Amino acid sequence: MFRRSERLQSASKQTESDLSPQELKRLEQFSKQGYLVGRIGRTFRTNVESNRGLIEFDPDSLAYGEDVIDKEEERDRTLSNPSTEVDLTLNELKDAHWLYDTPGIMKEHDVLNLLTEQEVKLVVPTQAIVPRTFVLKPGMSLFLGALGRIDYLQGEKSCWFSVIASNRVPIHITSLDKADSIYQKHAGQILLGVPMGGEERMKEFPPFISQEFELKGQGYHKASADIKMSSAGWVAVTGVEGNSLLLRAHAPEGAGLSLRSPPLLPNIVNLKGERIKKSVAYKTRKPQALVDTSLSYKGAKRLKVKKEK
Structure with a gap:
């Protein structure tokens, strides 16, 4: 949790420094309403290479597609900069279920976008x-x-x-x-x-x-x-x-x-x-x-x- 908090603070500062005054104002308005704006990234990254001989399974590629992961890999690394890799064993993966939770993400076709506060x-x-x-x-x-x-x-x-x-x-x-x-x-x-x-x-x-x-x-x-x-x-x-x-x-x-x-x-x-x-x-x-x-x-x-x- 400490590493996650540290990374999020660093990513927030880096994101805000790249925004125009108008975008910063919009970000401030959204933050008052509980919205989270920006790219989150990941604190820990699974070391897929070490397990490649045992099992071919990458939840990110299943969810988003290999091409998307490849294009965003470098951007994600600059924000996340994970210092720890987690190796998952075959026993841990064979019965695994993956849940992707996206709280607060603003969808394109969403009725909430049409409403006042x-x-x-x-x-x-x-x-x-x-x-x-x-x-x-x-x-x-x-x-x-x-x-x-x-x-x-x-x-x-x-x-x-x-x-x-x-x-x-x-x-x-x-x-x-x-x-x-x-x-x-x-x-x-x-x-x-x-x-x-x-x-x-x-x-x-x-x-x-x-x-x-x-x-x-x-x-x-x-x-x-x-x-x-x-x-x-x-x-x-x-x-x-x-x-x-x-x-x-x-x-x-x-x-x-x-x-x-x-x-x-x-x-x-x-x-x-x-x-x-x-x-x-x-x-x-x-x-x-x-x-x-x-x-x-x-x-x-x-x-x-x-x-x-």
Whole structure:
């Protein structure tokens, strides 16, 4: 940790010395919002050559490709300057799994890039997410704030949409024929929540672009796929087994919109509570892990109060 801290401080100073005043100002603004700007490099480097006779495995080349590694090798070395090489034995590598974590990296197609600082605070979760589930018939639409919209165009039966996103971003369900007018009237207002700032804010916000997806229902308890809406979250779609679904998803121009199959949490629909009367929504229900944690915290708090008394 000491070597890592020392290297990061050195890399930061070297990066800042090469920036113009305008870039330095932008760097300062991003740092206040928790962004990390610059090239990180690596503190330790695996000595691949010493193990070449035993096993041919380089996680960097698998992740990025040999050509990228070769081009960036020299730049990386000047920033990292590792003083220690780590030799991994055959036994250490044969059952190895490699995880690449990139916290705070700014993506090119990211809805957060379109939001103000206050809006980002609403979209980025600060507490454990509790899924919100809704049942929609063909001809209905679901709004995730004014950041995204999913239209249920065709299908034989109703299907379930489980929203995994910050609970501070409102969900609004309406009919397909009213969806456009709802967006025009309420985008930037309280009903849809994010973005905020009324008509003036929406004038500079990119318009929606749409993409259609065809899914096949996998049963009442298993989602067919996730519709990802960049960093705003995703919606798991669950349909009756064999039911063919045609969906149209909308997102601001330049923001990521894609289909993830198989879904990340295939049984997320089972976390819904009872159906709310005369509503398309279900009561939210915390996952058991969150319930156990909450009970443990309350129990510990009561014990502490009792001891103080």
